[in-house]
Amino acid sequence: MARTHGSHSDITGPRIRDAALRLFARHGYAAVSMRQIAAEVGVQAGALYNYIPDxxxxxxxxxxxxxxxxxxxxxxxxxxxxxxxxxxxxxxxxxxxxxxxxxxxxxxxxxxxxxxxxxxxxxxxxxxxxxxxxxxxxxxxxxxxxxxxxxxxxxxxxxxxxxxxxxxxxxxxxxxxxxxxxxxxxxxxxxxxxx
Amino acid sequence: MARTHGSHSDITGPRIRDAALRLFARHGYAAVSMRQIAAEVGVQAGALYNYIPDxxxxxxxxxxxxxxxxxxxxxxxxxxxxxxxxxxxxxxxxxxxxxxxxxxxxxxxxxxxxxxxxxxxxxxxxxxxxxxxxxxxxxxxxxxxxxxxxxxxxxxxxxxxxxxxxxxxxxxxxxxxxxxxxxxxxxxxxxxxxx
DNA sequence: GTCTATATAGTGATAGAC
DNA sequence: GTCTATCACTATATAGAC
Structure with a gap:
């Protein structure tokens, strides 16, 4: 789940989308934070912005x-x-x-x-x-x-x-x-x- | 619209509900802040809590x-x-x-x-x-x-x-x-x- | 590519003056 | 009953180290 510094995942992009899909459906877009999505994926919030602009x-x-x-x-x-x-x-x-x-x-x-x-x-x-x-x-x-x-x-x-x-x-x-x-x-x- | 200090309104309660209904419908519950609702009614955010617990x-x-x-x-x-x-x-x-x-x-x-x-x-x-x-x-x-x-x-x-x-x-x-x-x-x- | 740290702003709710 | 001020958090997004 949690990921150590410098570890690389080649499928982080899709995993971000999967996590966001599930969380948005469950709690609603406005109620879900970027930190929650990042936690589901196992990265820090800042890392999401390598894959999506916002x-x-x-x-x-x-x-x-x-x-x-x-x-x-x-x-x-x-x-x-x-x-x-x-x-x-x-x-x-x-x-x-x-x-x-x-x-x-x-x-x-x-x-x-x-x-x-x-x-x-x-x-x-x-x-x-x-x-x-x-x-x-x-x-x-x-x-x-x-x-x-x-x-x-x-x-x-x-x-x-x-x-x-x-x-x-x-x-x-x-x-x-x-x-x-x-x-x-x-x-x-x-x-x-x-x- | 804006209300001066100490001015009393006898229908603030219903107006809070009206404003919340409209704002929740338009933007969604999670996306609407208590401050936005208060602004629609013409009071400060703290005043809302005279009418609703949360x-x-x-x-x-x-x-x-x-x-x-x-x-x-x-x-x-x-x-x-x-x-x-x-x-x-x-x-x-x-x-x-x-x-x-x-x-x-x-x-x-x-x-x-x-x-x-x-x-x-x-x-x-x-x-x-x-x-x-x-x-x-x-x-x-x-x-x-x-x-x-x-x-x-x-x-x-x-x-x-x-x-x-x-x-x-x-x-x-x-x-x-x-x-x-x-x-x-x-x-x-x-x-x-x-x- | 991911980390940590941070800028900037906003959140729900409460306290106490008037 | 409403105000102002504030607490304790949380938000999105960015910067720069590694």
Whole structure:
């Protein structure tokens, strides 16, 4: 844990980000000090500044990295044929991808107000880009005649809000398996926006 | 704004809570100092402690007050006959009540982790009590045969998550009136959990 | 690349005058 | 009931030794 003077670690950078991710998620960006992050990594606070220019940049890079990975992973999936199947796939992707990264998801939603205005604009743009991936499935479904949401924009927001909720309560070993949760949500979503 | 020595205000207590509510919502509990709150009210920081024992109690009382008011207002409504009508009424109540208090709603969701363990337990209990008001509508609907959610517990969480989302994007004067938003969400919810 | 030490500023909370 | 002044800490960030 603690590190002696002059000892070198080649992976200090990633370890700083990991520690910050965990601590920011648990206590909040404003409540976490650079000293706490340094202590988790096993260095002194001053050493952090060899890897990051300041605390704000650390938060921004965590959020930007998460949003970019989310978009990239979503776009890298094989594309099913038909909007209904693509909607089903999107739901499964969203639930599982987000459940696997609870800290990053939590930060991306909770710490928006702690971003500088310029950084906020970047993250907000990425969030909208991700939402548009779902919205385009819904509009394709309308054209196909397989989906009929009352309003594609609001349905997009409603579905994402529903799915995000899963992260706040789902725990492995609970009443329902993840497959069951997914099936139940798919049932509700299909009925809500189906044709 | 600034107040001269010895000047007395009979409503300093409520003004402290108003200022704290606004500042906590905008910048986050941990990022707001007692001096900032005092400056908003127009007193010095020391004067705050005539009204609150400490900063944590201030946060707790804001959240407890909001949750209690929400539950009381929800229970005070006239009870429509039939689960379908009661579900429709609940949705309208939730959307409008929450849109009218964006700061309190924001704090109630974002600052849970800044509560002491004992305070957290109280707020979490109130949150569950509010959710149970919706869940009992769904289970009543199942017995009536008018509603058929795939799972009442998950449907409760899904509907509340959907509705809470409205607070994050709805702005008066936007593309849709509040009546239209309500109608669209009602359409989706009725299809998702209807019989 | 990490250390120690420090500059500069701010924190929550309290004491005692008025 | 509010003020001023203060205590004891803590904060981010930087400088310079090694």
């Amino acid at each position: 605390k704000q940049s650390l938060l921004f890079e965590l959020m930007q990295g998460h949003m970019s990975e989310t978009i990239a992973a979503c776009e890298a999936r094989p594309k099913a044929s038909g909007a209904l199947a693509r909607l089903r796939d999107f739901m499964g992707f969203h639930i599982r991808f987000h459940l696997a990264r609870p800290d990053a998801v939590f930060i991306a939603y909770m710490e928006l107000r702690n971003l500088s205005p310029e950084n906020f604009a970047v993250i907000e743009g990425l969030r909208q880009r991700y939402e548009s991936l779902l919205e385009s499935i819904l509009t394709e479904g309308i054209h196909e005649g397989t989906l009929a949401p009352p309003d594609p924009k609001l349905a997009t927001r409603a579905v994402i809000a529903m799915l995000n909720g899963v992260n706040t309560w789902y725990r492995e070993g609970g009443r329902l398996t993840l497959d069951e949760v997914e099936a139940i949500y798919w049932d509700m979503v299909r009925r809500a926006v189906g044709g | 900063k944590q109690s201030l946060l707790f009382e804001l959240m407890q007050g909001h949750m209690s008011e929400t539950i009381a207002a929800c229970e005070a409504r006239p009870k429509a006959s039939g689960a379908l009508a009661r579900l429709r009424d609940f949705m309208g109540f939730h959307i409008r009540f929450h849109l009218a208090r964006p700061d309190a709603v924001f704090i109630a969701y974002m600052e849970l982790r800044n509560l002491s363990p004992e305070n957290f337990a109280v707020i979490e209990g109130l949150r569950q009590r509010y959710e149970s008001l919706l869940e009992s509508i769904l289970t009543e609907g199942i017995h009536e045969g008018t509603l058929a959610p795939p799972d009442p517990k998950l449907a409760t969480r899904a509907v509340i998550a959907m509705l809470n989302g409205v607070n994050t994007w709805y702005r008066e004067g936007g593309r849709l009136t509040l009546d239209e938003v309500e109608a669209i969400y009602w359409d989706m919810v009725r299809r998702a959990v209807g019989g």
